[in-house]
């Protein structure tokens with residue numbers, strides 16, 4: 125018999141009626157997008173289970189952690205160092221914001237025309253429908269883009285928010301600022317958790333989070349094979365789950381899946397028809413349950429072989445150097461690793477252009493699809509640079525701007541199909 129989680133949700137302040145509406149939407153959407161895929165690896169069963177229990181088992185684990193004196197810290201950006209949170213015994217949760225929710229409430233404090241990701245996180249909080257949000261003892265914001273920066277001021281009225289000042293350039297003075305921000309963050313995390321971070325706990329935490337990133341890299345490497353042994357939709361799901369699942373369990377389960385995929389590769393088994401166009405997606409993050417563009421792309425006969433996204437390679441392509449001898453060096457190494465993220469909030473952001481060109485070669489991609497969320501200035505403007513560089517390299521590009529609604533799905537499908545036809 126399925127566990128009744130309603131008493132738990134009620135105890136953490138969830139609006140059960142509004143929450144029921146999400147529960148009605150998610151399973152059919154998941155069934156259509158995920159469970160109807162053919163030729164799925166058996167190892168995806170664990171990730172299906174995680175989604176099935178998305179507001180159940182994992183929330184129960186968080187509540188148990190809290191009951192034992194632990195803290196839960198929520199984040200919205202891959203710039204927030206999970207290593208520091210874990211070193212203080214905290215659990216770091218990437219809060220999702222990938223669905224239109226609580227729009228009416230969000231629009232009481234935000235303008236109508238704002239990035240859907242920002243509107244979504246505000247909506248989740250104001251409508252009290254996210255058990256992860258309601259489990260958080262603190263949320264970490266950042267000064268990456270203007271919309272987020274200003275929205276975190278408002279969010280702080282509802283939950284304690286610590287804002288990290290993230291650099292917009294990578295000069296020496298930006299690096300020093302970033303390092304001092306990390307030191308302040310460490311002090312705030314220690315204050316919230318009541319646990320002092322030391323060289324031993326930080327070193328262990330660096331290794332554990334590196335372990336998670338390395339297994340995601342192993343998965344990414346397997347997709348370089350032609351045919352790819354796994355769909356892009358499944359990989360995106362794994363990358364989304366990486367943000368909130370238990371680190372050790374997740375690492376183990378992805379490793380198991382990779383073992384299975386290695387066998388598939390040896391047998392020459394692919395997930396799509398032979399000759400399916402190989403696509404890289406790039407742009408703004410696709411937070412769970414935003415599977416719209418990958419579903420359209422793969423539903424049109426292509427296979428996505430890499431995500432140059434924060435829910436993708438930007439999250440795991442770099443690891444923290446593990447040779448730091450003391451706290452000072454370890455914080456320095458953490459700072460260094462995070463400054464290597466190619467977010468469009470940096471100016472200039474040449475690294476992202478170079479990365480896209482090299483990814484296209486390494487993953488033998490036939491084309492790149494640039495997906496921006498509506499009203500996201502950094503990515504929509506940077507798409508111009510991306511277009512210029514890819515054109516010079518002869519790499520086909522399709523630029524798409526969309527939101528969390530389904531109204532434009534038909535039109536997007538037509539454009540994607542035309543693009544795939546052109547590159548075939």
Ligand code: BJ8
Nearest residue numbers: 201202239268269408434467500
């Ligand atoms: S490191 S991409 S996760 S900031 S989509 S809210 S930029 S208006 S999410 Fe991001 Fe960190 Fe950068 Fe990655 Fe603003 Fe654009 Fe919205 Fe965005």
